Amino acid sequence: MAQQKIAFIGLGIMGLPMAKNLVAAGFSVAGYNRSPEKTAELVAAGGTAAGTIGEAVAEADVIITMVPDSPDVEGVVIGENGAFAQAKDGALWIDNSTIRPDVAVALAEEARAVGLRALDAPVSGGEAGAISGALSIMVGGDAADFAAAADVFAAVGKTIVHVGPAGSGQTVKAANQLIVAANIQALAEGVAFLEAYGVDTTAALEVLGGGLAGSKVLDQKGQKMLDRDFAPGFRLALHHKDMGIVTAAAREAGVVLPLGGLVAQLVASTVASGDGGLDHSGLFRGVQRLGGSDTTAEAAATTTA
Amino acid sequence: MAQQKIAFIGLGIMGLPMAKNLVAAGFSVAGYNRSPEKTAELVAAGGTAAGTIGEAVAEADVIITMVPDSPDVEGVVIGENGAFAQAKDGALWIDNSTIRPDVAVALAEEARAVGLRALDAPVSGGEAGAISGALSIMVGGDAADFAAAADVFAAVGKTIVHVGPAGSGQTVKAANQLIVAANIQALAEGVAFLEAYGVDTTAALEVLGGGLAGSKVLDQKGQKMLDRDFAPGFRLALHHKDMGIVTAAAREAGVVLPLGGLVAQLVASTVASGDGGLDHSGLFRGVQRLGGSDTTAEAAATTTA
Amino acid sequence: MAQQKIAFIGLGIMGLPMAKNLVAAGFSVAGYNRSPEKTAELVAAGGTAAGTIGEAVAEADVIITMVPDSPDVEGVVIGENGAFAQAKDGALWIDNSTIRPDVAVALAEEARAVGLRALDAPVSGGEAGAISGALSIMVGGDAADFAAAADVFAAVGKTIVHVGPAGSGQTVKAANQLIVAANIQALAEGVAFLEAYGVDTTAALEVLGGGLAGSKVLDQKGQKMLDRDFAPGFRLALHHKDMGIVTAAAREAGVVLPLGGLVAQLVASTVASGDGGLDHSGLFRGVQRLGGSDTTAEAAATTTA
Amino acid sequence: MAQQKIAFIGLGIMGLPMAKNLVAAGFSVAGYNRSPEKTAELVAAGGTAAGTIGEAVAEADVIITMVPDSPDVEGVVIGENGAFAQAKDGALWIDNSTIRPDVAVALAEEARAVGLRALDAPVSGGEAGAISGALSIMVGGDAADFAAAADVFAAVGKTIVHVGPAGSGQTVKAANQLIVAANIQALAEGVAFLEAYGVDTTAALEVLGGGLAGSKVLDQKGQKMLDRDFAPGFRLALHHKDMGIVTAAAREAGVVLPLGGLVAQLVASTVASGDGGLDHSGLFRGVQRLGGSDTTAEAAATTTA
Incomplete structure (x- = not known):
């Protein structure tokens, strides 16, 4: 041929x-x-x-x-x-x-x-x-x-x-983006919780990864959250676009996404806060802000890096 | 010795x-x-x-x-x-x-x-x-x-x-339960979305598992959601108890868990709906109910199985 | 003239x-x-x-x-x-x-x-x-x-x-629908809470109405929730449409609506559950379902009425 | 006597x-x-x-x-x-x-x-x-x-x-605090939405107050949000305590509060962000932060006032 x-x-x-x-x-x-x-x-x-x-x-x-x-x-x-x-x-x-x-x-x-x-x-x-x-x-x-x-x-x-059939690839990708965003947000909340309690977070990620909490997101994004390394990778601005796709498609089909609806707002918040150019693991910074942390200094560090 | x-x-x-x-x-x-x-x-x-x-x-x-x-x-x-x-x-x-x-x-x-x-x-x-x-x-x-x-x-x-130090094991376990519940809920919403659009769901889980959406939860619970197999495993009633632990501990420490707070309510709903004895993958049934499905027949099937 | x-x-x-x-x-x-x-x-x-x-x-x-x-x-x-x-x-x-x-x-x-x-x-x-x-x-x-x-x-x-200027009327109406839906959902959760604890709910609504919880929604929808009277009024199916308008417009403008995003999903759930023809106070039925109540019998009663 | x-x-x-x-x-x-x-x-x-x-x-x-x-x-x-x-x-x-x-x-x-x-x-x-x-x-x-x-x-x-009977007063008060917090958050999201679209917000509050969105919260807190006047009044730190009461009591009774669970986290966030001493209408500042606003300058103004 x-x-x-x-x-x-x-x-x-x-x-x-x-x-x-x-x-x-x-x-x-x-x-x-x-x-x-x-x-x-x-x-x-x-x-x-x-x-x-x-x-x-x-x-x-x-x-x-x-x-x-x-x-x-x-x-x-x-x-x-x-x-x-x-x-x-x-x-x-x-x-x-x-x-x-x-x-x-x-x-x-x-x-x-x-x-x-x-x-x-x-x-x-x-x-x-x-x-x-x-x-x-x-x-x-x-x-x-x-x-x-x-x-x-x-x-x-x-x-x-x-x-x-036609469109199914995009449907599965929409579900992928929903799951990935929610898994990142869940990990971010877990990491913020662990840091607040002062446990050995690197050790904690290791043991979490060995159990049912283990995931590609935890493997690829966990240590980066601990290191405050949010260099992209996949940009939050694009994930924001994708959350718009999946929530609209769910509405169209009559599927109810309570978690997805909230995660879409949390992703939107990172973009509104100027973090749209960071990796989607930057959802962690949203959790920090909700917890009262000033992320400005870290933002500077990330931008410089 | x-x-x-x-x-x-x-x-x-x-x-x-x-x-x-x-x-x-x-x-x-x-x-x-x-x-x-x-x-x-x-x-x-x-x-x-x-x-x-x-x-x-x-x-x-x-x-x-x-x-x-x-x-x-x-x-x-x-x-x-x-x-x-x-x-x-x-x-x-x-x-x-x-x-x-x-x-x-x-x-x-x-x-x-x-x-x-x-x-x-x-x-x-x-x-x-x-x-x-x-x-x-x-x-x-x-x-x-x-x-x-x-x-x-x-x-x-x-x-x-x-x-x-003392207590840290329980702190990490609390974070584990938070992440696991959120990952299950995210998967459940993704599966409900895929089913509504009529894609090949088994094929979809395979390709999702190969990308960033891959997780222990997807590996162990995905096909079971498709099969409506919610035999425990880890019971929702116990996960409900654990969500109470992590949300209370977060409140104590001033950590804000927007996703965790919502997931705790969704887990509570499954218990209130009589699914406390099912595996925690039974969060999928909560998504179905929100989407208007009558889960009674399936519940019977699960109980018989 | x-x-x-x-x-x-x-x-x-x-x-x-x-x-x-x-x-x-x-x-x-x-x-x-x-x-x-x-x-x-x-x-x-x-x-x-x-x-x-x-x-x-x-x-x-x-x-x-x-x-x-x-x-x-x-x-x-x-x-x-x-x-x-x-x-x-x-x-x-x-x-x-x-x-x-x-x-x-x-x-x-x-x-x-x-x-x-x-x-x-x-x-x-x-x-x-x-x-x-x-x-x-x-x-x-x-x-x-x-x-x-x-x-x-x-x-x-x-x-x-x-x-x-042009469009502002619709913008204010979108905000109106956001606030109304959230106020109804809040009241519904409050009523479900009061019923679970067995207080005198009619008396409770009276005293709530006299304080900062007082609202048009409480005045017009509170007793109807107690009576399970969800005859429209303003249909949930239309409010569902309106929640789509306000969440999309907020996304367009970079406004983050954590409560609005969740309420939109809860409204969507009532429509998916077949309650789209009921008054928007029917959000109460969604709260009941999350709490494990079988609302089928009540639905029949409402339809007959 | x-x-x-x-x-x-x-x-x-x-x-x-x-x-x-x-x-x-x-x-x-x-x-x-x-x-x-x-x-x-x-x-x-x-x-x-x-x-x-x-x-x-x-x-x-x-x-x-x-x-x-x-x-x-x-x-x-x-x-x-x-x-x-x-x-x-x-x-x-x-x-x-x-x-x-x-x-x-x-x-x-x-x-x-x-x-x-x-x-x-x-x-x-x-x-x-x-x-x-x-x-x-x-x-x-x-x-x-x-x-x-x-x-x-x-x-x-x-x-x-x-x-x-005994305890009922506190139960009703818990419901009151749930409804009030949710009504404030809903209003705050509505106001942020209106400001983003540049409508005449004072006029908008007037017309909203005349319709089904009207409430004590809108009457007492609406203009203050526009004025960024968050002098207490009822402090967010106390409302945070009260959200802990109502969410715990709901959990105890098997009542599911999806909105309440989320509002409790949003109130917690204001306290974690240092706004615990402000009036509970300060939930608006949380909405601003999620939307990317730097509220530091305003905080200073509020504190001075």
Whole structure:
């Protein structure tokens, strides 16, 4: 089989390492980014630079988009300068962005209407997972399209699961963000409690990690809370956007999320307090503020670091 | 060194397998239980039966208590018929119960006042961990006493950590229960959301488990929520007690727990709704009720199972 | 001054008595309703019936809309068959509906673009207030337009306040719905608490009403909670819609509503549980359910009543 | 009937004006206060000063206590130097303090055991109500004792209601504090929302007060929030104590308070943030902090004022 050609739109903190991993796996990758500096890094890694979306997708068998939010995805695929209008007939569009499930469903329909195939395939695992090619990928769409994309997914991810029809990937990602935010908030409250009582917190995290409280969040974020290290990682501002997605989708479906509703407000508070650029483990700073701590000095330290 | 003699008070769902593991590790174990049938199982495993607390502790180098709540511990150690008054001088008291940190501190002082040594050493890991000897044990007290108890702890646990002075074990256990309850509630809301949208939930749990949402709670409770299998395990009624401990201790210390405060109410609701005897994964049933599901039929199924 | 002509669109539980009060105050009122039966009642009261929106607005100096939600307002004012396209030049549009503030702002701009004037003027006070002409009216728009509408407002309301530019009326109404829902939920929890302790609840409501806990909600809903009388009044399904408006608008503006976020979930739960058709005092039934009460029998009683 | 003699223990911000009103109503009042300066004010108003509790109660027909918390009441009534041991046989003890209902029940039993009669009679209405003699009084105890105390209550209160047996007054007061705190928090969130959208907030409060959102809290605290005037009034530190009472009592009775649980945390946060000395309308500052406002400058202004 001839080498597959991939158009990769969105070479940000996640997209660039994913595109590089695709190059490394033997794909021919044409990258496009709104601010073109990022494209140079892809070229250095063996990809090619596209000056427009049309140029990127013209020959592509697979079109990947990795941009921040629902309007961004619409912006790059819809319209006469968008990917859909300029793609090869039968090309496969994979959207790795995290967007609203209903928008994902609508866009998949539009893609099919113009003769394309579509998968919504948001990822979890952060920058580290993107670099190491170990992302979790939750995929919505037709099973045949999922099967056809196996090599592409294998180049960037490790846990790759087909979870249902179009939109299902985004639904699972929404649940992922709900659970992750709540687990971080729970850990943050637990750590604040332990610090207030003066126990050996590093030892405490060790023993908590060995029992039912153990989690990826505790493993990856616990010690960082103790160290007040909130360098991103995944930014609170993006998690705030995602909590908006999951609470709105739950409302739409008649699902009641008492914890989710509160966590969404607590995430919103961190953004309102100026911590939107910190890692989502920065929810700990919200707990500190509620407990009366002045986090200004620590903020300065974090910013400098 | 001569074989250490252990008095084990409280041979319940956790205590009995722990006592058996101590026998298997070569300790001489005299068991006492309020309702004496349980003692027979220990005798069958090679332990001995004590008819009174005094008989159990008379020759013991180590006295272990494993009972439900603060008043229960006070009931077995305080008073002229209690363990403290009848123990050998210098004996080591290890309390594996989950109780209020302030009560643990007070009882440790009383123990020292009568010439005993004391460790608060609550455990995490459930019945399965108790049977397999793989509990996590969070220990508060003097470092020397912790060191002296190494062989005892090794017989029942796997992750064994000294987390600070008297009471610290209970403090860490309180944080553990806070985090576990919140993680369960978050998972329950996520699962309810996924079910409402009709995705492949088993596949979804797999991919969630591979990303940052992964946790012991998801591994152990996720599929059971899908299966509506809420057989205990760790009962909601006990977790309700524990949420009372952590919220009261937080109030005492001036720590603010917005998530913890809400989760405590949601746990309370399951108990008020008659689910106190179910596993704590039964928080999922509370989410269902909030979403308008009639859980009566399922309750019947669970009870029959 | 010649008699002002009013087009009244939306003759529902609120709109019909308001339109009648306008007739009684001497205005010439042409009524339009999607389902035309309601128009007959207006005609009987001295108004006229319009078969289309165009017919209603053709001669109108003032166009009033009173429909359930943002899309309904858009549906009656936008498009070639809508009110804007067919209104007299310079006519004043007053929207008494409760809709999203951002939609109100956008529609006011569209109205001005076609030579109309616009006020957003949602009301509070319920069916009783609509019938007695004692509504509170919170008005957004130009001061001159507010002044020009004085007679119209005086015919239907009692507390009539200009609160700012276009959209401000809806913003204040959103805050109203937030406060009302929270006050009802607080009262419901208080009543459940009092009932659990077996105090004389009617006496308790009397003394609570005399102190700082006193409120319109307590006066109007307290005894009804004790009587389990949840006949609407203002339906939970509509309050659910309104909680969606206020939480979304708060998110947009970076305002954090911890209580509002939770109350929105509790309102959502009543709707999911089938109580959407009850009065919003039916939040009490949600508190009962959380407390383990089977509300099915009471539901039957309420439905029958 | 001879002039009734009253012992008044606790001449604080509430107790002193109440005692003065009793003097003005013709009672003979002997006042006792831990710090004796306050007694001088009572003497100036026509009362007498007692140097000890025993001296105050020796001749008293009625013994009134008005102190901050459960342990304070126990401190003045229990023990050989306490009021119970030194009171006249058959004297009536009225506790106007706000304490735990279960403690009120226990103390009423102790009072009866030594031949006294007892009423728990917490009040609502704040310093203003105490000065003007317009308090709401919620009374638990025997109906005959309530009737016997009519003249005493009439001298200090306006809405005076017997709500049930011993402890019931405290139960109703606990519900009062729950509702008041939630109503304040709801108003605070509403005001923050209105300010963010730049509406005319004074006008908005006027129209809100005319509709279903109207309440004593809105009337008394709304404009003060706009003015950032948080001079007490009723201190957040005391409301924090009271939220502990109502959440614990709800837990005891199996009542689930989702809103109450969250409000208790938000009140706790204001105290942890150093606002415990402000009026409970200072919950608004918590909402501001969650929204990212630096309240330090305002705090300074408030403290200076």
